[in-house]
Amino acid sequence: MSTADRYAHRKVNATIVLTDPQGKPLAGRPVTVQQRAHVFGFGCTAPDMGEEASETRELWTQLFDTATLAFYWGRYEPIQGVTDRERVMHSAHWLANRGVRLKGHPLVWHTVKAPWVDDLPLSDAEELLRGRIRREVSDFAGIVDSWDAINEVVIMPDFVNEPDGIKNAITRICAKKGRVAMVALAVEEARSQNPEAQLILNDFDLGPRYESLVEEVLAAGIKIDAIGLQSHMHKGFRGEEQLNDICNRFARFGLPLHWTETTILSGDLMPSDIEDLNDYVVADWPSTAEGEARQAEEIVRHYSTLVAHPAVESITYWGFDDGGAWLGAPVGFLREDGTQKPSYSALRDLIRGEWWLDSAELVTDSEGRIFFDAFAGSFDVISGESHVTVDLPAGPAQVEMMFPS
Known part of the structure; x- marks a missing residue:
């Protein structure tokens, strides 16, 4: 071809x-x-709205057309009844007014959850979780109409990161109800407030366990609108063959594929024996000239491969710049000082170059x-x-x- x-x-x-x-x-x-916009979703985590970040936001909007807004329960509502609604709504309107499509992430997750829920009886915790879903979807309906409904449910009932290993309320609810019922909870509560919302099942587990979960969810009659695939490539680029294999395995379900969380390093790679990316902790993780050249090449290969696959509907990059990047990893398109890495122009040459009709000067024929x-x-x-x-x-x-x- x-x-x-x-x-x-x-x-x-x-x-x-x-x-x-x-x-x-x-x-x-x-x-x-x-051209004004793509059908395909070229996305990134939402840009910083601080006054000092105006140049970064301008660079962001010159590249991306879809933003993921953070709705982590533990940060959005750190104290019961005290939410971050005003700030997030301001960001949402700023982006929407510039033609940016919006997605919320996530409605249900066992990490960055609200710690004040953990000590409550499970029935009370579940009611609060349901109410949180309804509130966010209702409050933002019409401006945020796409959601990662539930995140990383494959490991959710088994997840342990609390000192005593038992207090995480979301994990315990999922363990009691089961994974499929937990997905149903998230989807049904969200749909009750916004029937037309796009609801995505999202996970980092791209193997047989996630495939089985998708099968079970669909067999139960739960309507999800897309399958979310995370790919934090801190140990190295997956390569075209593996990307196509993943797409082909999940495309069999007949749902659009969203690559929801993509990162590619511009510095030293994480050791291959690290299983949980969170376990790799270093004092300094700089971007390097060699790493930046590698990142630019791999960004082009990654996006070109996924855009070529007919099942893929969107790609979201996880971290526009290195300042405050997840795990401190050098994954952004901008260095910590705000200067552009080669990956920025490499991706822009695709999204707003090869894949974009900038301005075509034409003349109508005899039939107009x-x-x-x-x-x-x-x-x-x-x-x-x-x-x-x-x-x-x-x-x-x-x-x-x-x-x-």
């Missing part, structure tokens, strides 16, 4: 017909077509038609002082637009 052909399923083959108000084709009319191929998305069609915005999905599309004669 040629390089051009590998993305054919992502492209719209557009025919736009320009007419005057009476329906007469406008022949010989100069037209400019400019223009033709163009581009990655599916939203486009401005401009002629003279007038313009029309149109959303075009992948495949052949013919649209008629009325312009002043």
Whole structure:
């Protein structure tokens, strides 16, 4: 398959017909077509909203069109009844006003949970969890309509990180109810507040246990909208063969695949014998010139492979810059001082270059038609002082637009 052909399923083959108000084709009319957005979700964790981060936000918006907002229960509601709603809502509106699509992460997780729930009777803890789900989905409906409904449920009933090993309320609820019932809890409560929400089952376990869970969830009639696949590649890039194998194994369920958490290092790799990434603790983990060159190459390979796979609907990178990055790992597109690594321009050359219609100058034929191929998305069609915005999905599309004669 040629390089051009590998993305054919992502492209719209557009025919736009320009007419005057009476329906007469406008022949010989100069037209400019400019892309506004992709159908495919190119995402990242939401940018810092601090005043000092304005330049970082500008670089973020020049690259990504989808943001993941943090809704970790333990941070969102550190004290019962005291939430971070105002700050998160401000971030959500700032991004949405710039055309950024939003996802919340996560509604249910056994880590970064609210510690004040742990000592309560399980029945009370479960009711609070249900109420937390309903509250967040209801409060943000219409602006955040996509959610990681439940995170890492494969290990949830067995998870131990408390001193006495038994106090984690979310783990204990899951152990009592079972994994499938826990997924049902998250999905049903979220749907009760936003029936049209996109709800994602998300996990870092990309092996048979997760496949079995997906099978069981679907067999139980639980409606999930996408399968989330995490890939923190702190021990090295997975490579094209492994990425395609993972996609093929999960594509069999007939649901879109979201690569929800991607990281690729620009510094020394984590030792291969480390099992839990959280166990690797170092005083300093710098980005290096050699690592940055490697990261740029691997970013291109990773995105090119996943965008080429027809089951993949979105990719979310986990950490735009190295300041405050997860585990202190050098994974961002910007160094701690805010300067760009080679990976930034490498990915931008794909998302806003090879995969983007920046500006096409066309002229209508005798039947008022223009033709163009581009990655599916939203486009401005401009002629003279007038313009029309149109959303075009992948495949052949013919649209008629009325312009002043």
